[in-house]
Amino acid sequence: xxxxxxxxxxxxxxxxxxxxxxxxxxxxxxxxxxxxxxxxxxxxxxxxxxxxxxxxxxxxxxxxxxxxxxxxxxxxxxxxxxxxxxxxxxxxxxxxxxxx
Amino acid sequence: xxxxxxxxxxxxxxxxxxxxxxxxxxxxxxxxxxxxxxxxxxxxxxxxxxxxxxxxxxxxxxxxxxxxxxxxxxxxxxxxxxxxxxxxxxxxxxxxxxxx
Numbered sequence: 001x002x003x004x005x006x007x008x009x010x011x012x013x014x015x016x017x018x019x020x021x022x023x024x025x026x027x028x029x030x031x032x033x034x035x036x037x038x039x040x041x042x043x044x045x046x047x048x049x050x051x052x053x054x055x056x057x058x059x060x061x062x063x064x065x066x067x068x069x070x071x072x073x074x075x076x077x078x079x080x081x082x083x084x085x086x087x088x089x090x091x092x093x094x095x096x097x098x099x100x
Numbered sequence: 101x102x103x104x105x106x107x108x109x110x111x112x113x114x115x116x117x118x119x120x121x122x123x124x125x126x127x128x129x130x131x132x133x134x135x136x137x138x139x140x141x142x143x144x145x146x147x148x149x150x151x152x153x154x155x156x157x158x159x160x161x162x163x164x165x166x167x168x169x170x171x172x173x174x175x176x177x178x179x180x181x182x183x184x185x186x187x188x189x190x191x192x193x194x195x196x197x198x199x200x
Contacts, residue, residue: 004139004153006106008189024195031198037137038198039104039155041191051191053104053153055139089108091141091151095124098131098138 002036002093003059009050010085016042019050019081022074029070034061048083059092102136102193103159109150110185116142119150119181122174129170134161148183159192 011019023040030038034057041051056062065071111119123140130138134157141151156162165171 002139002141004141004151006151006153020194024197026200027197035198037155038196039102039193040195040197041102041104041193043189043191046189051104051106051189053106053155055137055153089143089146089151091143093139093141094120095140096138097124097127097140098135100126 001058003056003062003090004093005052005054005056005062005088005090007052007054007086007088008046009052010083011048011050012081012083013048015081016048016050019078022078022081023050023052025074027070027074029068030065033065033068034058035065049085052088055093059090101158103156103162103190104193105152105154105156105162105188105190107152107154107186107188108146109152110183111148111150112181112183113148115181116148116150119178122178122181123150123152125174127170127174129168130165133165133168134158135165149185152188155193159190 020040036057037055039053120140137155139153
């Protein structure tokens with residue numbers, strides 16, 4: 001079942017765009033391990049927050065990705081840009097009106 | 101800019117799956133007006149919540165969709181299944197590590 005992971009990442013004030021740049025750096029490994037979508041963005045109403053929507057082929061693929069050296073490295077590099085405020089949720093996709 | 105709309109919909113106890121069925125009923129109109137993704141799902145840790153992730157070609161397309169008769173009808177049909185608890189957020193997509 002497709003797994004959706006949705007999150008809000010607090011950025012250190014003034015570091016939001018640097019965090020966006022870090023998270024959107026091109027990576028071929030994510031799709032190789034089952035990432036279907038990984039959308040990163042902002043909302044100027046919340047200037048110190050980065051928003052992420054991820055879709056994975058299943059929860060196991062998402063879980064396994066966290067152990068990848070590339071992902072661990074990206075998280076380590078992003079850590080100084082993070083304020084520590086996190087939010088979001090995850091769910092198993094049941095379906096879509098866009099497909100049968 | 102791609103627009104992401106993410107939401108949690110409270111379902112009347114026992115009506116979650118009926119709400120999922122309603123929201124995933126096949127609709128060709130959504131993609132015609134710019135809906136790129138519309139993923140509906142559940143998380144058994146929150147048995148009375150339906151989760152939705154939507155991606156739209158831009159915020160205007162999402163806004164315009166709310167005025168469509170089909171969408172208004174779907175919302176009206178879903179209303180008795182809703183508990184009134186809502187959550188979520190929206191953002192402009194800045195990019196993705198999955199594409200240049």
